[in-house]
Amino acid sequence: MYLEKLNPQQRMAVEHGTLAGGSHVAGPLLVIAGAGSGKTNTLAHRVAHLIVKGADPRRILLMTFSRRAAFEMARRVERICAEVLGRNSGIMADALAWSGTFHGIGARLLRDYAEQIGVDPxxxxHDREDSADLMNLVRHDLGFSKMESRFPTKGTCLAIYSRAVNSQTELPLVLRDAFPWCAAWEKQLRELFAAYVEAKQTQNVLDYDDLLLYWAQMVAEPLIAEDIGGRFDHLLVDEYQDTNRLQASILLALKPEGQGLTVVGDDAQSIYSFRAATVRNILDFPASFSPPANIVTLDRNYRSTQPILAAANAVIDLASERFTKNLWTERQSGERPRLVTVRDEADQARYVADKVLENREEGTRLKNQAVLFRASHHSGALEVELTRRNIPFVKFGGLKFLDSAHVKDMLAVLRFALNPRDRVAGFRLMQILPGVGPSTAQRALDQMAEAPRPLQAPADKPAPPRGA
Known part of the structure; x- marks a missing residue:
């Protein structure tokens, strides 16, 4: 029996609301999944269990934090269903057609309902870099890039705009709480953001923030929300502690009574502020419904030893507001975690390098040692120290494939061919051509914008001299 592999708490979460002999759409469920507690395995088993009990996989909406997580989840669900129903059952042919990130699902639904909300399908x-480039174009057109006092960079401007959108917070409060050094530019930033929105609409482009903002505004219409919510019997969300106010509002609009809604996460792991994520979403989830959502806590850890968990529990206990849990494991160890205090980042790098060499002298090979970082750019000081000491290392992480210049160039070609009004794609594409700089690219795009057949307009113009 596939459920026998689960511990009692995991099984309780998996079987919530399902009845023998058929499927049943239960009330809301919150799964508090402590670190290393088998969260992904539990969520995959819940989805598979729903299908085994008769739920239509095409009416299940599963949203995860990344596309990779969605793919892995779908693979696990398929394996479990194949184990129970047989590989030739055909049940998975259309399984989890609605599985992906909030942004990916939002993009699909916006195209489906585009005509109803007045959007060109x-x-x-635009990804983040494209959005920053468009912000920079607008910033330049408004003359803000030539001011005597240095105006915030395109990346900072985009970060301010994104935080205001995702947190649903007024600009003055965003500036006060997160960007106080930019508060003097409030008037100009308002003008910039208004022009940026107008430019997006003119060019028929959406940025990542729009995918959530438009979706939230779309389901604010009761009839549309009811229609979309009615397409799904079960709605499951992973990493709920990393969602923002827009995402929470979308869920509550689709399933206002919580029927069929399952969210999984851990308030103690709410360490990112990615796109204005707020821990309040998971803390307030149970009380968002009447009666309150059921809560199942996964507190058995399969990854660490008890001394490490004891230290983790002590830290978690300091939180002023939290869900009660006590992580435990059957794995014992006499070695305790060590807390080391250093003077600064350079001293920290020296300490780590010393320990690496010390461990090697004691028999631990270099490739069997690892240093973990919160973010890729935090490794700078250690990379310098390791290089200085001639200690070989491999860095995992850094620049993503889709952020590579040659990939961005190719995507710009495809995007511009599909939508000649996409000025950011056109601006990047033009400058790939020999002899074309920013000014020439701007003039060419201006001419194309006025032409009835934009892609044919450049054919009538002489090629610019090299170096122009």
Missing amino acids: AFTI
């Missing part, structure tokens, strides 16, 4: 989507 042929819109293209």
Whole structure:
């Protein structure tokens, strides 16, 4: 029996609301999954169990934090269903057609309902770098890039805009709480953001923030929310502690009574502020419904030893507001975690390098040692120290594949061919051509914007001299 592999708490979460002999759409469920407690395995088993009990996989919406997580989840669900129903059952042919990130699912639904909300379904989507480039174009057009006092960079401007959108917070409060050094530019930032929104609409592009903002505004219409919510019997969300106010509002609009809604996460692991994520979403989830959502806590850890968990529990206990749990494991160890205090980042790098060499002298090979960082750029000081001491190392992380210049160039070609009004894609594409700089690219795009057939307009113009 596939459920026998689960511990009692995991099984309780998996079987919540399901009845023998058929499927049943239960009330809301919050699964508090402590670190290393088998969260992904539990969520995959819940989805598979729903399907085994008769739920239509095409009416299950599963949202995860990343596309990779969605893919891995779907693979696990398929394996479990194949184990129970047989590989030739055909049950997985259309399984989890609605599985992905909030942004990915939002993009699909916006295209489906585009005509009802007045959006051209042929819109293209800007990633963060594209959005920053468009912000920079607008910033330059408004003359803010040539001011005597240095105006915030395009990245900072985009970060301020994104935080205001995702946190649903007024600009003055965003500036006060997160960007106080930019508060003097409030008037100009308002003007910039208004022009940025207008530019996106003119060019028929959406940025990542729009995918959530438009979706939230769309389901604010009761009839549309009821229609979309009615397409799914079960709605499951992973890493709920890393969602923002927009995402929470979308869920509550789709399932206001919580029927079929399951969210999984851990308030103690709410360490990111990615896109204005707020721990209040998971803390307030149970009380968002009447009666309150059921809570199942996964506190058995399969990854660490008891001394490490004892230290983790002590830290978690200091939280002023939290869900009660006490992580435990059957894995014992006489070695305790060590807390080391250093003077600064350079001293920290020296300490780590010393320990690496000390461990090697004691028989631990270099490739069997690892240093973990919160973010890739935090490794700078240690990289310098390791290089200085001629200690070989391999860094995992850093620049993503889709952020590589040559990949961005190719995507710009495809996006511009699909949507000639996408000025950011056109601006990048033009400058790939020999002899074309920013000014020439701007003039060409201006001419194309006025032409009835934009892609044919450059054919009538002489090629610019090299170096122009």
